[in-house]
Amino acid sequence: DIQMTQSPASLSASLGETVTIECRASEDIYNGLAWYQQKPGKSPQLLIYNANSLHTGVPSRFSGSGSGTQYSLKINSLQSEDVASYFCQQYYNYPTFGGGTKLELK
Amino acid sequence: EVQLVESGGGLVQPGRSLKLSCLASGFTFSNYGMNWIRQAPGKGLEWVASISSSSSYIYYADTVKGRFTISRDNAKNTLYLQMTSLRSEDTALYYCARQGPPGGFDYWGQGVMVTVSS
Numbered sequence: 001d002i003q004m005t006q007s008p009a010s011l012s013a014s015l016g017e018t019v020t021i022e023c024r025a026s027e028d029i030y031n032g033l034a035w036y037q038q039k040p041g042k043s044p045q046l047l048i049y050n051a052n053s054l055h056t057g058v059p060s061r062f063s064g065s066g067s068g069t070q071y072s073l074k075i076n077s078l079q080s081e082d083v084a085s086y087f088c089q090q091y092y093n094y095p096t097f098g099g100g101t102k103l104e105l106k
Numbered sequence: 107e108v109q110l111v112e113s114g115g116g117l118v119q120p121g122r123s124l125k126l127s128c129l130a131s132g133f134t135f136s137n138y139g140m141n142w143i144r145q146a147p148g149k150g151l152e153w154v155a156s157i158s159s160s161s162s163y164i165y166y167a168d169t170v171k172g173r174f175t176i177s178r179d180n181a182k183n184t185l186y187l188q189m190t191s192l193r194s195e196d197t198a199l200y201y202c203a204r205q206g207p208p209g210g211f212d213y214w215g216q217g218v219m220v221t222v223s224s
C-alpha cells in the first residue's frame with residue numbers, strides 16, 4: 001500500500017492568513033491526489049483532484065500543487081468557514097488517505 | 107442535485123452480519139463507479155471497497171477482504187455492502203461515495219454508523 005504522511009496534524013491560524021498543508025506519498029503517485037475538507041459532524045467534501053484541479057463550486061482561495069511524492073494544499077486569506085479537518089488521498093493505487101490536519105482559528 | 111443516502115447501520119454483536127445500502131439520486135447511477143469508505147470515531151478515513159459502473163471490477167481493502175462484499179443494483183440506483191464476521195475494529199461511520207471521473211470521491215453520503223459490540 002502507498003502510505004500518505006500528512007503534516008502538520010493540527011494548525012492554528014488567524015483570519016486572513018495563508019495556510020499550507022503538506023502531504024508526502026511513500027512512492028511516486030503521478031499527481032493522483034485529492035484533498036478533502038471535513039467540517040465537524042459532516043461528511044468530507046472534495047476540494048482538489050489531480051493534485052491541482054479545483055472541484056466544482058470550491059472557492060478559488062483553495063489551491064493544490066506538487067508532483068512526484070510531495071504535494072500541498074494552500075488556503076489563501078483564511079475565512080472562519082475554513083475551520084475543518086483536511087485530508088489528502090492518493091488514487092494512483094488502491095486509495096489511501098493521509099492522517100488529517102485539524103485547522104483551528106487562532 | 108446529487109444525493110447519496112446510506113441506511114442499514116446499527117449495533118451488532120461480534121461475528122454477526124449486517125448489510126448497508128446507499129440510495130443514489132440526482133445523477134445517472136449506472137455511469138459511475140462507487141465506493142464505501144469508513145471513519146472510526148475520532149479517527150481518519152479508510153477506503154473499504156470499490157465497484158465499477160457495471161460491476162465488472164471490484165476491489166477491497168485487505169482489512170475487509172473475504173468478509174465484506176460490495177454490490178450494486180443499477181435498476182434500483184442502490185449500492186450495497188454486505189458485512190460478515192464483524193469485529194470490534196469494524197466500528198465506524200460508513201460513507202458511500204461516488205467515484206469522480208477525473209479522480210477522487212466527488213460526492214459523499216451523510217454516513218451510517220455501525221457499532222460492533224457485545
